[in-house]
Amino acid sequence: MSTQSLISLNKNQVLREDFRVSTNYFESDLPLRHFLQTRTSAEGYAHMQPKLQALGEAAAGEMNPLSLTADKQGPVLVKRDFYGRDTNEIQFHPAYDALKRIAVDSDMFRVKWEPSLRERFAPELHRLGFSTGFLYAMSESGLYCPLCMTDGVARLIDRYCSTEDKARLLPRIYTDKVEALFTGAMFLTEKAGGSDVGANIVRATPHQGDYYLLNGEKWFCSNANAEIIFALARPEGAAEGTRGLGIFLVEKQKPDGSKNEMNIIRLKDKLGVRSMASAECILTDTWGKLIGEEGQGFKIMTDMINLSRLYNAVAAMGGSRRALIEVYQFLKYRTTFGKSALEHALIREKMAELGTLHLMQFYLTWRAIEALDAADNGHEQEAELIRLLTPMVKKSTAEHSVYSIRESMELMGGIGYIEDGVMPKLMRDAMVLPIWEGAGNIMTLDMLRASLKSNGFGVMCAEIAALLPKAGVHEAVLAAQLQEIQAVAKELFRQPQEIIETTAKPLFERLTKLYAVVAMLRYEDSQSSVWIRIALEEAVTRYFTPSSLQPKAPRSVAEIDTLIGWEF
Structure with a gap:
C-alpha cells in the first residue's frame, strides 16, 4: 500500500487516534471531588472515598452496557402462570439486577440508615448518600427512581412507623446484600x-x-x-x-x-x-x-415527596454532567475544517454556556442537600430555606438538564443521535424530570406557598446579600437584581391570586438564576476559584447584563478545559 493510501486511511476516522475517555467519573470530576473534600468531614470523606472510587469506575465502565441493555430489554408483566393462576409478577433482565447490586455496593443507603454509621455521620448523611447517587445517575437514571423511593420509604418508616416496623424493615434497606434488599x-x-x-x-x-x-x-x-x-x-x-x-x-x-x-x-x-x-x-x-392519624396522610407523604424532589435534582445534575462529558470528550478529539472542534469559536461559546449552567446547577443542588442535612439536625433557619429551595432546585435542574443534553447532542452532530451511544437514552430519560414529583407549575406554586407561609424567601435574600461582596466587580449588577426581586415580591404578594400566580413564575426564575450564581461564591476557595470565576463571569454576562451586539471574544480552549473541570 502506498504512503498516500496510508495517510488517507488514517484520516478516515471519527476521532483522532490519541482519543481518550474518562475511565472513572469520580476521579475525572474536579468540582465534585473538591466539593466532597471541603464540605464533608474528613472522616465521612474517608469512609465514602473507596465507594466513590469504585462507583466512579463502574459508572464509566460496566454500568454503561448494563444500562443500555436494561433500557432496551425492559421489565415484562407476567399476569398468569402455566396453570392459569394469577401471579402479577414483573420480570427483569439480569442487567437490571446487576445494576441493583452496584447500587447496594455503593453504600448509598447503608451510610444513611445503618445505626452506627447514621450516628457517626449524623450532620452529613444526605451529602454522603447523594455523593454516590450523583455518580450512579450519570449512567443509570431508570433504576435511580426506585432507589429514590427506597430512601424515601426509609425516611417515613424512621419518622412515623412503630418500633417493631422499624426493626423489621430498615435492615432490609441498609443491607449490604442485594438479595436481601427491599425497595x-x-x-x-x-x-x-x-x-x-x-x-x-x-x-x-x-x-x-x-x-x-x-x-x-x-x-x-x-x-x-x-x-x-x-x-x-x-x-x-x-x-x-x-x-x-x-x-x-x-x-x-x-x-x-x-x-x-x-x-x-x-x-x-x-x-x-x-x-x-x-x-x-x-x-x-x-x-x-x-x-x-387518618387525616395526616398527605402531610406525612410530603416528607417523602420533598426528598424525592432532591433525588430528581441529583438525577438531572448527573444526566447533564454525563452529557457534558460525552460532548467534551468528543469535541476535544474531533477534527473539523482542519482543526480540533473545540478550537472553533461558536463551539467554545456553546461549551462555555453549558459548563456554566452545569456549575450553577451543581452548586445549587448541593446547597439544597446541605440545607436538608442542617434542617434534619434542628437548624431552624435552614429548615425555612429548604421549603423554598426544594421546589426551586427541582424545577431548575430538570429544565436545564433537558436543555443541556439536547444542546450536547447537537454539538456531536449525527453520531449523537445514534442509539448505539448513550446520548439518546440520556435525552429520553431526562424528559421525565420536569414532570415527576410535581411539574413546573406545581413547583412555582410551591415556591409561592413557601414564600407566603414561611421565611424562606427572606432567608434566601439575606444569604444572597451576605455573599454579594465576594462577587467583586459584579457586585453592583447582582445587587441591583436582588433589589428588583425584593421590590417586585413585596408588591406582588398584595395582589389578587391570579396576578400573583402568573407573575410568580418569572420572579422565581430570576431569583433562581441569581441564587444559583451567588451560591457558587459560597463554595469558592483558592482551588475552586479557577472554574467558579469563569462561570461567574459567563453567568453575569449572559443573564444579568443587557444584550449587546458589541464584539465578544470566545473563551479559550484552556478556559473551557477549566470550566468543565475534567481531569485524568
Whole structure:
C-alpha cells in the first residue's frame, strides 16, 4: 500500500487516534471531588472515598452496557402462570439486577440508615448518600427512581412507623446484600387527581387493628414491584381534599404471610427510564397499615415527596454532567475544517454556556442537600430555606438538564443521535424530570406557598446579600437584581391570586438564576476559584447584563478545559 493510501486511511476516522475517555467519573470530576473534600468531614470523606472510587469506575465502565441493555430489554408483566393462576409478577433482565447490586455496593443507603454509621455521620448523611447517587445517575437514571423511593420509604418508616416496623424493615434497606434488599414505592397518583392529590378517590375501610382494606385504582405506580409501598387513600367518612387522606403501609404479604392482593393492569410504555417498572394497579381489599392519624396522610407523604424532589435534582445534575462529558470528550478529539472542534469559536461559546449552567446547577443542588442535612439536625433557619429551595432546585435542574443534553447532542452532530451511544437514552430519560414529583407549575406554586407561609424567601435574600461582596466587580449588577426581586415580591404578594400566580413564575426564575450564581461564591476557595470565576463571569454576562451586539471574544480552549473541570 502506498504512503498516500496510508495517510488517507488514517484520516478516515471519527476521532483522532490519541482519543481518550474518562475511565472513572469520580476521579475525572474536579468540582465534585473538591466539593466532597471541603464540605464533608474528613472522616465521612474517608469512609465514602473507596465507594466513590469504585462507583466512579463502574459508572464509566460496566454500568454503561448494563444500562443500555436494561433500557432496551425492559421489565415484562407476567399476569398468569402455566396453570392459569394469577401471579402479577414483573420480570427483569439480569442487567437490571446487576445494576441493583452496584447500587447496594455503593453504600448509598447503608451510610444513611445503618445505626452506627447514621450516628457517626449524623450532620452529613444526605451529602454522603447523594455523593454516590450523583455518580450512579450519570449512567443509570431508570433504576435511580426506585432507589429514590427506597430512601424515601426509609425516611417515613424512621419518622412515623412503630418500633417493631422499624426493626423489621430498615435492615432490609441498609443491607449490604442485594438479595436481601427491599425497595420502596409511593402510590400517589390517580386518574381523577394527578397533581390534584386532593381529588383522589381510593377508599380505606377499617379492618383489623391498624389495618385497613384499600380499594380503588392507582394510575401511575413507579417501582410497582416494590416490597415496601406507602399509599394514600381516603378513609370512609373522611373530609374531601388532602385533609381527608390517610397514608398506609402496604407490603407484599399480609401479617399471616399470605399474599397481599394487588392487580397490576399493565406496565406503562414510557418514553424514558424504561429499565424500571411503572404500572397501573387496582387495589382490591388490599391490606394497608395506617401510619399516623387518618387525616395526616398527605402531610406525612410530603416528607417523602420533598426528598424525592432532591433525588430528581441529583438525577438531572448527573444526566447533564454525563452529557457534558460525552460532548467534551468528543469535541476535544474531533477534527473539523482542519482543526480540533473545540478550537472553533461558536463551539467554545456553546461549551462555555453549558459548563456554566452545569456549575450553577451543581452548586445549587448541593446547597439544597446541605440545607436538608442542617434542617434534619434542628437548624431552624435552614429548615425555612429548604421549603423554598426544594421546589426551586427541582424545577431548575430538570429544565436545564433537558436543555443541556439536547444542546450536547447537537454539538456531536449525527453520531449523537445514534442509539448505539448513550446520548439518546440520556435525552429520553431526562424528559421525565420536569414532570415527576410535581411539574413546573406545581413547583412555582410551591415556591409561592413557601414564600407566603414561611421565611424562606427572606432567608434566601439575606444569604444572597451576605455573599454579594465576594462577587467583586459584579457586585453592583447582582445587587441591583436582588433589589428588583425584593421590590417586585413585596408588591406582588398584595395582589389578587391570579396576578400573583402568573407573575410568580418569572420572579422565581430570576431569583433562581441569581441564587444559583451567588451560591457558587459560597463554595469558592483558592482551588475552586479557577472554574467558579469563569462561570461567574459567563453567568453575569449572559443573564444579568443587557444584550449587546458589541464584539465578544470566545473563551479559550484552556478556559473551557477549566470550566468543565475534567481531569485524568
